[in-house]
Every structure is written in structure tokens, then in C-alpha cells.
Amino acid sequence: MNNPAPSTRPPAIQIDDLTVAYNYKPVLWDIDLTIPEGVLMAIVGPNGAGKSTLIKSILGIIKPIAGSVQVFGKPYKKQVDKVAYVPQKGSVDWDFPTVALDVVMMGTYGGLGWIKRPGQKEKKRALEALEKVGMLSFRDRQISQLSGGQQQRIFLARALVQDAAIYLMDEPFQGVDATTERAIVNILKELRQSGKTLVVVHHDLQTVPEYFDWVTFLNVKSIASGPIRDIFNDDNLTKTYGINYKVATKG
Amino acid sequence: MELSDFFTNYTLRTITLGTAILGAICGMLGSFAVLRKQSLLGDAISHAALPGIALAFLFTGVKKQEILLLGALVSGLVGAFWIRSIVKHTRLKSDTALGLILSLFFGFGMLLLTYIQKLPNANQAGLDKYLFGQAATLVESDVWLMAGATGVSLLVLLLFWKELKLLLFDADYTQTLGFNTRFLDILITSFIVIAIVLGLQTVGVVLMSAMLLAPAAAARQWTNKLSTMIFLASVFGALAGVFGTAISASYDNLSTGPVIVLVAAVIVLVSFVFSPERGLLFREIRFRRNRKDLNRKKTLTFMYHIASDHADISHPHAIRILNNFQGYTRKTLNQLAERELIRIEGDQWAMTPKGYEEAATLYDQTPDPV
Secondary structure, three states, X not given: OOOOOOOOOXXXXXXXXXXXXXXXXXXXXXXXXXXXXXXXXXXXXXXOOOHHHHXXXXXXXXXXXXXXXXXXXXXXXXXXXXXXXXXXXXXXOOOOOOEHHHHHHXXXXXXXXXXXXOOHHHHHHHHHHHHHOOOHHHOXXXXXXXXXXXXXXXXXXXXXXXXXXXXXXXXXXXXXXXXXXXXXXXXXXHHHHOOOEEEEEOOOHHHHHHHOOXXXXXXXXXXXXXEHHHHOOHHHHHHHHOOOOOOOOOO | OOOOHHHHOHHHHHHHHHHHHHHHHHHHHXXXXXXXXXXXXXXXXXXHOHHHHHHHHHHHOOOOHHHXXXXXXXXXHHHHHHHHHHHHHXXXXXXXXXXXXXXXXXXXXHHHHHHHHOOOOHHHOOOOHHHHOOHHHOOHHHHHHHHHHHHHHHHHHXXXXXHHHHHHHOHHHHHHOOOOHHHHHHHHHHHHHHHHHHHHOOOOOOOHHHHHHHHHHHHHHHOOOHHHHHHHHHHHHHHHHHHXXXXXXXXXXXXXXXXXXXXXXXXXXXXXXXXXXXOHHHHHHHHHHHHHHHHHHHHHHHHHHHHOOOOOOOXXXXXXXXXOOOOOOHHHHHHHHHOOOEEEEOOEEEEOHHHHHHHHOOOOOOOOOO
16 A cells, blocks of 8 residues: 655655753654655654654754754755645634635745745635635635634645645644544545655544554654554554553454 | 914924824834734833933933934843843743843833932933933934834835744744744844834833834724734824824823823724724624524524424414513514514414424534535
């Protein structure tokens, strides 16, 4: 089910010896992780395991104490156009004076660069992304008047507009209903089919084998990383969550 | 002072123009402070500017406006970026950092002011006008300076509009798109400091933050669009300047700065009560209307259950049987009848086919389109 790129190409994301600490206690400790191109990967681990921190470190939002991150063989700064980020919904103030379409348009800003304003072409792309997440009819809605699931879809649409090769998503399923979850999963699978690489912080262990084809177990250290069918088992879950885990690992 | 003087009196015209421009630039830049949740930044910076004024006087010995404001600018910038670095490098939250810098700089500034007052130098008096401002001292060159600064900040705002908007909404995301958020942050903070320094002469250290916050807070009530909000905030600021000056000129000995701030406060109050979408008044009206609407729907649903037990849905029933249900009054029944959802004949009611259909689909929710 995986179709890894030819071995001559560097992996989508290569992390070496990454250590991050906010104060004295390390949040991430000596992480080595290779994320091959074209996988749909879940990052799982308990609260405080450093899942969001890992994503933010890849994006250069958080500066590590040690270690390096390479995106397709180069530092992130040189690859900003290849990576799209879906932050946690709660990371912004949704009472900001703007409408849904405007937020999605922000996804085009990176490609435009400094000063240049978005035009009709960018607007068309934003509208297409809105349609893809089923939010076209909400394009002029003030963002505070959207439900949590709708806000999450707006964030997803904003990332889709970037048309990146790698998508990093921080808990896109948090606080959304079953319909929205299904819609988001379908979009994720579609993206994977078109050759994109997706890294998703995920909390619901039950759905991991169903939604993803690759998984990384994280708890400050990287416990294991690989294809779901090889490593998604009670042994690794127990190592990550520290309690005896019995998740029925369906074949 | 007569109203006609207002247009002919050169001094008054200069002061009015000055306070109007000051209000406009403060409204514009204050919107950024408010949306970045840095409302108190203005307060901290304006207090931080005080020691700069005193030190500039101590070092140069002259009381030239430009020199004193340059001192205020330097000390305001030092304060602003000190706050930034405290938040970044320690575990203190921004409110603590703001409070620390505010009191530290203001305390030092007051200390210097009292020291200056004891100097055997006839030239020293009057520095304390920067505490509460003295609009009467505005001259034409001050107004030109303000107009120039407003022009430049407007230009920068238009040039970096897209980037600044992005930064205001989602700073982390701005960074991941490859924009230099530090540059943008320094840019916007510097302009806020400039606006504050320009206002010290007119409004003073203590009240300056109100000039930044009040127009922006009022403008937010009237619109859901960032550009409209910033435009409105500038207009509100300018109006506060004009009316504040006019009122204070019409009554003797009313200090202009505080009157401007009070006018701005009135604009805030009106906006908080009367704005159509976010205002308290219309929210209360909407709330009552919804409650009535809910009561009507409850009554209709109750009738629906009774009617659906009968073969003929329009079979009449006594109004009395609604008695064990509290959601109706004569008025709500009449309203339902007006909409042809029910018919009322004497003390009997009957459901119309239209009402039956409406009640059946009342709280059906179609799922979000996917």
C-alpha cells in the first residue's frame, strides 16, 4: 500500500537528534525520525508527549536546543512553499474581524511573497478550496459565527490552497462531529492518493488503523515509527502510554 | 468663546487640526494593539516615555519640544522592547511584564521630575505638562510633524497590509509561510511608540492609552471587517479630537486632553450599547424576540401532538386543554392565527394544514453539506 519514492530522493522529513526544552525539562529528547514521501502518518502519544512541539519544531516555530530538521533534504526555511500547516483550532482568536473566505485566502499569501496582494486567481483558488471542504455557502460568514467543526474545515481549506507537498496538521479532529471527521478523513486520503505526505497529530487510537497507513509513537522520545501493520500493536502502545494497553488491532 | 471663533481663531484651528490628526493616527495604530491583545502596551509605553523626557532635558538643558520628544521616543522604544524580551526570555506573562516596565519607568521618571524641580534653574518649570498634556501648546510645526508621521504610518500600513493582517490573526502561521514576523512585530510596535510620543504633549502620559484603545474598541462594535474597523477607529479618534477641543475651548479652564478622552469614552459607550450586531441593546431585543418565538413554537408543537392524535388534523379543540401547558398566552395564540398556522373560533382552536406541516418540520436540521 505504500509507494515510497525512489531511494535517490531525500525523505519528505528527516529529523536527527532533535532535542527541545522550554525550561529545564526536555519536551522532546533526542528524536531521530524519517518520514518517507507519500505516507499518511499519525503521531500518537499521551498529553504532554511533545506532539505539537514536534510539528512546531519541524516548521521552525520553536527553536530546538540541538539537532536538525530537513525537508526534502534542505532546511525548512528554504522549503516554505512545500509545507502547509494546520494549527490547532484554539490557537487563534476566532472573534477576529474577518470572514471565512478571507481566512482561506491567507493560504495564498506565502506564494505571493511580500507586499503583492492577492487577485482574482487567488480568490478562485480559495473558493475551490472552500468548495472542497463543503463550506462554499459560508464564504462571507464572520468566522466567530462558525461552529467548531466549520472553523476546523476553514483551517483545512487554508492549507489546501497552499498546494504543498507536505501537510502538517495539529489535531484536525479535535472537537468535530462524526460528519466533519468523515469529510476531513476523505480529504486526507485524497491528498495521499495524489502523492502528498501528511503528518497528523491524532488522539483517537481506535481510528488510527482505519485512517492512517503510517504511525509514529511519541512520548518525549520517539518510541517507534513505521507502517501501521508492522508496528501498531499493544507492545508499542504500552511502551508509549505506560499502561497495559489492549487495543484490538484489527488486521 | 463663540462658535464662530472656532473657524477664525488661528490658534484654535491649529490645536483642533492637531488633536484630530492625533486621534486618527491613534485610532489606526490602536486597532493593532487591541487586536493583538496588547491593549495595555500603550499604557506601559506612554509611562515608559516619561524618564526619556526628563533625561533629555537634564542632558541638553533646553526645553525644546523636538528634543524632549526624541528623548521620549528613545525611552518608549526601550520600554517596549524590554517588555518584549521579558515575555520571550522569562516565564513571566505579558501583563506582568507590562506592569513591571510601566511602574519602573514611571517611578524613575517621577523621581527625575522632582529632582529637576529642585534645580536652581528658572528654565525647568513646565515639564510636568507631559503628565496630563497641554493641547494649548500645540503649534503649527507640531501639527506638521503629526501629519507627516500619520502619512508615513498609513503608507506602511497599506504596503504591508496583507502581512500585518496575517500577523494579527495567526502569528505562527505567518512564520510558517516564510514571512519575517520579527520584522513585522518591530515595525508595528515602533509605530505604536511613535503615535504615543506624538500624543504626550496633547493628552499626556497618564491618559494616552485611552486614545489608543477607545477608538479601536468602539470601531470593533460596528464592523466585522478589518479595513473598515481601522478606518472607523481613525474617524472616531479624529471626532474625539475635534469635539474634545471644541468643548474644552467653549468652557474656560477645561483641560483639553481629559475632555478628548471623555468624548472618546462616550463614543465607546454609545457603540457598546447601540451597535446593531454586538451592541447590548439589540442583543437584549434579539434575546426577547427569540424567547417569544420559542414560546410560540412550543405552543405550536404542543398543538401538533394533540392534532396528530385525530384523523382530521383541523378538528377543533378547546383552548382550555392547553391549560396544563405554560408556554402560551392569548397574544401568542393570536400571533399564530395571524400567520394562518391555527384558526381560533370562540374558545376553540384548530390547526390549519399549513400549521400542521410547519410544526412537523419545526426543529429538523439538515446536516452540514459535505
